[in-house]
Amino acid sequence: MFGTLYEFPDDVQSPMTRTWPKPIIQSLPDQVAQTILKRIATGELRPGHRLPSQRGLAASMGVGLAVIREAVQRLQALNIVEASHGSGTVIRPFHWIPLIYDPTLFALAVQRIGVHDLWETRRLLEGQVIRLAVERATRANLDAMRMVIARALPLPADYEASQKLNRDFHLALARASQNGVLEDLIAPLLELHTEGVDHRFTQQHCRRTWEAHQAIYDAVAARDLAAADKAIVEHFEVGPIALAEVEARSRHIAAVARRKKPPADAEATVRSTRAKLRT
Secondary structure, three states, X not given: OOOOOOOOOOOXXXXXXXXXXXOOOOOHHHHHHHHHHHHHHOOOOOOOOEOOOHHHHHXXXXXXXXXXXXXXXXXXXXXXXXXXXXXXXXEOOOOOHHHHHOOOOHHHHHHHHOHHHHHHHHHHHHHHXXXXXXXXXXXXXXXXXXXXXXXXXXXXXXXHHHHHHHHHHHHHHHHHOOOHHHHHHHHHHOOOOOOOOHHHOOHHHHHHHHHHHHHHHHHHHOOOHHHHHHHHHHHOOOOHHHHHHHHHHHHHHHHHHHHOOOXXXXXXXXXXXXXXXXX
């Protein structure tokens, strides 16, 4: 369906036999830190704003003082707040990009940065990744890419299954570049998922996606740079229409949120979280 399929050598480990990471469980301090960060993401709290005292936060959120201290320390480690005796805890100007590498904060970072910019960044990075893969891919790299394509037969039945295989394929492509920095940069971008895309999933769209992956593999295997450039461009033409619609919806939601007047003080922004943090 996607071109010639191959037998895999015995020494290639199947992804299905590898150890899978455990699901992320958020601790109470993580939840508190995320609650504060959500207020920053929506613009209700801004750089320069001072948080209530830690005792005030503990009382407002219905948690212990130790939980608040640990949450503040976590935000300090991320350079999001600065805490000092006598001055309290102040929100610092900070960059959202590093937060996409934190699984517990990824969704917030995506919301703040915007799908369009992240998608465009991934497209530019993978344009260079495939060029390096054409030059550097080893037999093991090619086998890994082939294996993912073989797992996509028959076609995945739903969006989630297709996305998991998509991530595996693009990670295999990134590894074929033999550049660990590029691999690390691309990995979190492959986790990008926006509400509203999955309902567009069809077998026809899925077929186009995996035909594009096959074209990428064929170009890398043939060491054909021109074909690789064409394949990666065509690959990114499969998804951007849906993502553009979701991005337009996100911009509308953000515009509505900006028109809302922020609360008079920072303490008021955390009071509504007490019930959630107790569960």
